[in-house]
Amino acid sequence: MTTIYEVSEAAGVSLATVSRVLNNSDKVKPATREKVLAVMAQLGYRPNFIAQSLASNRSNSVGILIPELYGPFFGVMLANIEEELREAGKHVIITAGHSDADREVENIEFLLTRQCDALILHVYSVTDEYLLKLNEGPVPIILLNRFVEGMSSQCISLDNEHGGYLAARTLLEQGHRSIAYISGPRWKLDSYARLTGHKRALDEFGVTFNDDLLYEGNFEEPSGRAGINHLLDNGISFTAVVCANDEMAAGALDAARGRGLTIPHDLSLIGFDNVSLTRYTHPKLSSIDCPLDEMGRMAARCVLRDEYGRSDLEIHNRYQPSVVMRESIAPLTGTN
Amino acid sequence: MTTIYEVSEAAGVSLATVSRVLNNSDKVKPATREKVLAVMAQLGYRPNFIAQSLASNRSNSVGILIPELYGPFFGVMLANIEEELREAGKHVIITAGHSDADREVENIEFLLTRQCDALILHVYSVTDEYLLKLNEGPVPIILLNRFVEGMSSQCISLDNEHGGYLAARTLLEQGHRSIAYISGPRWKLDSYARLTGHKRALDEFGVTFNDDLLYEGNFEEPSGRAGINHLLDNGISFTAVVCANDEMAAGALDAARGRGLTIPHDLSLIGFDNVSLTRYTHPKLSSIDCPLDEMGRMAARCVLRDEYGRSDLEIHNRYQPSVVMRESIAPLTGTN
DNA sequence: GTATACTATGTAAACGCTTACATTTTTGGG
């Protein structure tokens, strides 16, 4: 491992000068700079990141906590965060929180331990109070897919309520009035918001929400399946169903077909998130698109702004979902 | 930021002693340890990871380079690597190589810069020579999903040839003899191996490989679609098709249906990788399962073994794929 | 040619920890 010291020796300059060309800072005489650079290249010198961090009190690393490392929803966000941050010369330390309060806290502690310059948190289970408290600490935090009053400029969030509203309205506009709903876990804030939007749309169309048409799933495919079976067994008829994410919608779709229903003729269906699997089902799943890539990128930019002084970056804090029509929705006719 | 120094002051012991309890090393008198621990807790002391790394010349971080951060194939591996390493108290720095030689090299350099203790590389484009050279450097490297002669104990690989063989044999056993093949990019080693296995199976059944039944895709869904259309337009009849991954198979499936074919009655189909989308298609896609989770975990264990002295860990270097039968394959009858 | 004001470079003290080695304390056998 060649050090800055050996470079300074070989180039006949002081440590400070070498350090200066390293940080292309200050004014170093061009000739000196060239000489140092040449020696560095020749010696195959690589700066020691750890030593730099210690001396400068900045690790150029940002900690990311997301629920899971796999899956289309999180994966896309992650990819965009990493790309944006890497372009800025930062690196990314990732951990998975598994939507569990203890693990989320544990991971945050861990990231703090790692001297991250900033944290991007996609957390479900930790309380607002905890986050507000954390926010008073020395390291900037950005909240992804969550809105907390009092730190709004550090939140990148999605208008889930509006998404829920759009999904229902889309079905209502096609004439449907008996609309089932397969939700995510009620305690997850985005689940709750989506359902709220759903109810608002029903309201707007003068339809009263029927609790018997609600099934609480867990955002995974089998629970969509279970939801449809449960609803069908209930004996209450419905002509459409909105699922709070695409995985459950895919399960619901297949289960409905298993029960002899033709989609969308007998039953219209819409998912949420517009992940890639919507294009693999048959018929292709209509869904609510969320700009996950943009949200990830924006979270990264917030960090750049808050911690690395990039005040020039344009930040967008709240994102709106939109409807994507595919083949799983048909207008209500007399024959459903 | 409270430091070890303040702890030592408050506890009335020396720096070294505090450091010792931190590393629960050596023999510290239990009473002393308790006292120090108590002071730490009271002061809210957190060790400075950067300083520890500099002093100990070990960063407890391992660099991961994978082609993409999203997608089921890479995501699962990544999740398992992270989990295994985190349990061992290490953290993970990730970057994406995008299957591009320049970016792969650039990212490796970057990770080296970051003082990673070891590297887990899932690379496609970089040459064997480069990897062998890299392997002579001071930092241990593990190759994921790749086999390089001369560093076999550091490779976690999949027997793609056998997978290709299995896929074809499955179809052959159902009586199919005209089998089309939609491959990945030829230059990707796993693509190539899968095709080789395919040919071996044909051979074994006395079927000669027909180049006109081969279409080279790019592992993405639209190319599966394009492949089917191309093959169908060619006018050469075939009763089955194997696709070198599931995404292309899903595309092929849908395109075939678009051309009026019923799956599997008119055309049998098998994918590769057994990612989650196989359960979302209709009919559900048969595939070749790869133990991606285990492979990821094993890569992490190799690092633990090679760099962190965990010689007790059992390592498995080569993995075998297996057939997963679902609904997209039917025996050849006279009526296809 | 000298004073003035920069610009370029050097010096040395951190940064917060680990660790080899030195020193002190404890333990137990005789």
Add this chain to the structure above:
DNA sequence: CCCAAAAATGTAAGCGTTTACATAGTATAC
């Protein structure tokens, strides 16, 4: 009780940078 050996603790020198501050060098203006 004393002494040697073992156990516990302390001392201080790094680890490879950054960065105030000090110093040397170089124009510019008169």
